[in-house]
Amino acid sequence: MTMNRRHFLKKAAAASAMAAVAAMLPGVLFASDIESDHFPPGIDWTKAPCRFCGVGCGILVGVQNGKAVAVKGDPNSSVNKGMLCVKGYHQTMCISSADRLTKALVKKHGKYVETSMEEALDLVAAKMKETIDRHGKDAVAMYTSGQSTIPEGYVASKLMKGAIGTNNLECNARLCMASAVAGFLTTFGADEPMGCYEDIDHANVFILWGNNMAEMHPVLFSRLLDKRLTRKDVSIIDLATRTTRTSKAADKSILFKPQGDLAIANAICYELINNGWVNKSFVEKHVVFRKGKTDIGYGLEDKFAFKDEAQPIDFEQYKSFLEDYRPDKVEALTGVSAGDIKFLASLYGNPNKKVVSFWCMGMNQHTRGTWMNNLVYNIHLLTGKISQPGNGPFSLTGQPSACGTAREVGTFTHKLPKGVVTNKKHRELAAKIWKVPYDRIPDKPTYHATEMFRAVDRGEIKFIWIQATNPLVSLPKTSRYRPGMQKKSCFIVVSDVFPTPTTDVADVILPAAWHIEKSGLYGNSERRTQYWDRMTDAPGEAMPDAWMTIEVARRMGYGDLFPYSKEKHHEEIYNEYRQFHAGKQHNMAPLAILKKRSGVIWPYIEETGKSTLWRYNSKYDPACDPDKDFDFYGNADGKAVIWQRPYEAAPEMPDNEYPFWLNTGRVIEHWHTGSMTRRIPVLHQAVPHAYVELHPDDARQLGIVNGQKVKVISRRGTTILPASINERGLPARGQVFVPFFDEKMLINDVTLDAFCPISKEPDYKKCAVRIEKL
Amino acid sequence: MPVKSYIAFPRVGMKEQLIEVLKKTPHCEVMPALNKDVLVLVTDTADDQEEEALRQILYGIKELAHLNLVSGYSDKINQTDEKSSEHDNE
Numbered sequence: 001m002t003m004n005r006r007h008f009l010k011k012a013a014a015a016s017a018m019a020a021v022a023a024m025l026p027g028v029l030f031a032s033d034i035e036s037d038h039f040p041p042g043i044d045w046t047k048a049p050c051r052f053c054g055v056g057c058g059i060l061v062g063v064q065n066g067k068a069v070a071v072k073g074d075p076n077s078s079v080n081k082g083m084l085c086v087k088g089y090h091q092t093m094c095i096s097s098a099d100r101l102t103k104a105l106v107k108k109h110g111k112y113v114e115t116s117m118e119e120a121l122d123l124v125a126a127k128m129k130e131t132i133d134r135h136g137k138d139a140v141a142m143y144t145s146g147q148s149t150i151p152e153g154y155v156a157s158k159l160m161k162g163a164i165g166t167n168n169l170e171c172n173a174r175l176c177m178a179s180a181v182a183g184f185l186t187t188f189g190a191d192e193p194m195g196c197y198e199d200i201d202h203a204n205v206f207i208l209w210g211n212n213m214a215e216m217h218p219v220l221f222s223r224l225l226d227k228r229l230t231r232k233d234v235s236i237i238d239l240a241t242r243t244t245r246t247s248k249a250a251d252k253s254i255l256f257k258p259q260g261d262l263a264i265a266n267a268i269c270y271e272l273i274n275n276g277w278v279n280k281s282f283v284e285k286h287v288v289f290r291k292g293k294t295d296i297g298y299g300l301e302d303k304f305a306f307k308d309e310a311q312p313i314d315f316e317q318y319k320s321f322l323e324d325y326r327p328d329k330v331e332a333l334t335g336v337s338a339g340d341i342k343f344l345a346s347l348y349g350n351p352n353k354k355v356v357s358f359w360c361m362g363m364n365q366h367t368r369g370t371w372m373n374n375l376v377y378n379i380h381l382l383t384g385k386i387s388q389p390g391n392g393p394f395s396l397t398g399q400p401s402a403c404g405t406a407r408e409v410g411t412f413t414h415k416l417p418k419g420v421v422t423n424k425k426h427r428e429l430a431a432k433i434w435k436v437p438y439d440r441i442p443d444k445p446t447y448h449a450t451e452m453f454r455a456v457d458r459g460e461i462k463f464i465w466i467q468a469t470n471p472l473v474s475l476p477k478t479s480r481y482r483p484g485m486q487k488k489s490c491f492i493v494v495s496d497v498f499p500t501p502t503t504d505v506a507d508v509i510l511p512a513a514w515h516i517e518k519s520g521l522y523g524n525s526e527r528r529t530q531y532w533d534r535m536t537d538a539p540g541e542a543m544p545d546a547w548m549t550i551e552v553a554r555r556m557g558y559g560d561l562f563p564y565s566k567e568k569h570h571e572e573i574y575n576e577y578r579q580f581h582a583g584k585q586h587n588m589a590p591l592a593i594l595k596k597r598s599g600v601i602w603p604y605i606e607e608t609g610k611s612t613l614w615r616y617n618s619k620y621d622p623a624c625d626p627d628k629d630f631d632f633y634g635n636a637d638g639k640a641v642i643w644q645r646p647y648e649a650a651p652e653m654p655d656n657e658y659p660f661w662l663n664t665g666r667v668i669e670h671w672h673t674g675s676m677t678r679r680i681p682v683l684h685q686a687v688p689h690a691y692v693e694l695h696p697d698d699a700r701q702l703g704i705v706n707g708q709k710v711k712v713i714s715r716r717g718t719t720i721l722p723a724s725i726n727e728r729g730l731p732a733r734g735q736v737f738v739p740f741f742d743e744k745m746l747i748n749d750v751t752l753d754a755f756c757p758i759s760k761e762p763d764y765k766k767c768a769v770r771i772e773k774l
Numbered sequence: 775m776p777v778k779s780y781i782a783f784p785r786v787g788m789k790e791q792l793i794e795v796l797k798k799t800p801h802c803e804v805m806p807a808l809n810k811d812v813l814v815l816v817t818d819t820a821d822d823q824e825e826e827a828l829r830q831i832l833y834g835i836k837e838l839a840h841l842n843l844v845s846g847y848s849d850k851i852n853q854t855d856e857k858s859s860e861h862d863n864e
């Protein structure tokens with residue numbers, strides 16, 4: 001057994017190193033079969049989705065004597081086919097971190113005092129009730145997560161909207177996916193991608209729009225590289241503002257100026273029309289043209305309000321709008337040569353090439369994020385390259401259940417599990433399933449994420465419960481929202497697995513069960529719902545977030561609405577939730593099926609027991625009108641919308657005082673704010689702290705050498721970081737990049753809280769800073 | 775009982791020589807990449823002294839340009855080795 005154990009450890013160590021090399025040098029191949037099973041006997045392997053990113057890789061967790069001892073890729077998962085990235089392999093190592101939250105902590109006279117869960121939950125319920133009684137129901141709020149499970153999101157929505165009757169429910173997916181949602185809804189009338197990861201097996205060209213896939217969606221990127229190795233006709237084009245590991249692995253890297261993507265997308269459409277590459281019959285049958293408001297603002301002021309108004313236009317009007325975007329006319333604005341824009345257009349326009357566009361935060365975290373999503377759909381709609389194997393626009397998600405929980409369950413202020421609060425029919429359905437009076441669900445959205453924390457700062461929200469997220473590291477402009485949260489006017493409850501800068505400001509800290517310590521469901525980027533069973537016990541009094549919500553709801557007097565059992569609540573909740581999506585367009589698979597398979601892509605087809613891989617195409621999607629080849633049934637007329645959306649400048653641009661663009665993002669080793677991955681020694685050692693990447697010429701001009709501490713200063717705040725020159729990424733001249741995972745070097749003290757007026761998603765990719773040597 | 779894995783970068787043009795040297799170095803298992811100038815090295819030593827002695831040998835290898843620690847299983851580092859210690863003591 002000792003021999004086996006050593007062998008297993010060596011295999012695990014080798015697998016980690018190979019995964020790390022693969023992340024560093026995409027496309028690398030090793031002869032050794034790292035996946036072969038050389039684990040010692042006596043380990044129970046259970047399937048789950050990965051805890052971390054929106055790729056949603058299938059993992060197998062090895063448990064022995066009640067402890068998680070190993071993680072490997074699930075060879076049965078069609079997402080990752082047994083592969084994992086370096087985060088995936090090491091995920092369970094954070095569980096037993098010495099500072100794990102295991103007991104409820106209540107702040108008394110400025111100090112945290114260990115308290116029983118019973119007492120802490122009593123206090124949370126009493127405070128919530130008292131706040132409602134004294135200040136009204138819109139004085140309480142919940143802020144949840146794209147990392148909450150489907151049952152956790154569902155009971156949060158039911159408590160806030162169905163039981164209490166306030167739309168003060170938001171989640172951190174507003175910060176990463178809201179523009180994708182608004183893009184889908186405005187173009188197709190229904191959220192989430194039409195295609196699936198199998199598109200990768202069919203496409204010839206992958207165009208990555210501001211998406212460092214090699215680090216952010218590493219296993220999917222490996223699938224792209226694998227296709228390129230095994231097929232001659234595959235190419236990868238990286239379109240970005242910074243040179244990354246993705247750019248280095250791509251066949252062509254095109255750098256553009258921040259905000260220039262709006263003009264590039266329009267210029268590609270100009271070229272498609274100008275060269276006669278439009279798929280006329282597709283456009284005539286399946287598309288309408290519209291324009292919306294322009295000069296729409298940036299949401300920088302509190303209580304900013306905006307409502308778009310669509311006006312129909314015709315093809316000729318759209319064509320003449322595009323005259324301003326002739327490739328040579330936008331060279332200066334975009335920094336991209338007319339030749340490169342024509343090259344991109346020729347790839348999209350070539351009828352013999354199948355093209356997938358991928359994007360994620362670069363396009364979504366954008367003050368014109370909804371427009372950018374619309375514009376890439378325009379390209380695919382003009383060419384008819386959509387909803388077919390290997391042809392399609394593909395918006396990737398960041399978080400493991402940004403789709404499954406935030407978007408599908410609808411943990412946003414404007415959403416319901418099906419539809420939106422402003423729609424009477426949707427409110428009626430929710431009221432019926434929740435068994436609450438219809439008029440209890442308010443018909444107006446309240447605060448989106450940024451505005452919710454502004455309302456805390458203004459003293460309007462007097463109670464907030466934050467679950468599974470760390471806003472005081474992840475919000476933009478934390479230099480405002482941290483002092484806002486420290487004010488006495490708001491009672492703050494935070495449920496989490498580890499202490500974070502957000503738990504630091506809490507009045508009550510509730511210890512949460514981690515991923516495999518509870519059963520749950522996540523939904524990934526390709527509409528795949530994945531179920532997992534609890535595998536180990538949570539330490540101390542830690543419990544699933546869903547169960548905390550239920551306990552508080554019961555204490556507030558809503559017990560009849562939350563009749564779930566402790567052992568099976570996740571199942572009972574999912575079965576109730578499934579009713580919302582009954583019908584061909586969004587049917588969710590039954591639990592019994594999800595327990596057996598490594599996920600199912602909705603709409604689940606009852607008759608065949610299969611996933612729907614390509615929506616809106618009647619060959620694959622039974623929800624389509626069978627008399628049509630394509631049916632964009634999210635819109636009443638069955639047609640998708642091509643939107644006329646212009647270039648508009650960013651709200652804050654470099655000037656003499658603040659001469660650099662600041663871009664922020666992630667690194668492969670760390671998950672979001674690092675609260676888990678910084679507690680995993682291998683990942684922490686690999687990237688122990690944040691840094692600021694500079695172009696070597698800018699560094700030389702400023703007299704800065706690699707590793708030297710520098711100040712990154714904006715109009716909002718300052719952060720001190722070591723300089724990184726010619727290391728992982730290479731920003732263009734006049735730009736700097738900082739990863740946001742490090743709570744000790746808070747770059748979000750520096751960022752700007754401007755957002756897309758339609759989606760309300762903040763732009764973390766563009767603001768103006770200056771750099772000073774210490 | 776440390777088991778460690780490293781990414782090893784050979785000096786330019788010395789990948790094959792580095793593989794040969796590492797193969798002959800005690801406590802080392804080497805897995806070369808097929809298509810890039812990089813190797814994965816797994817070391818398996820009895821205790822911290824042996825580990826340190828090996829590290830000195832590795833740092834002296836002239837064909838080796840750079841060594842990156844990726845993964846380490848030891849009592850101090852993570853739970854996995856707690857399990858291994860239990861087994862090793864059985």
Ligand code: SF4
Binds near residue numbers: 089
């Ligand atoms: S790619 Fe994402 S889902 Fe897959 S193993 Fe890595 S972090 Fe997990």
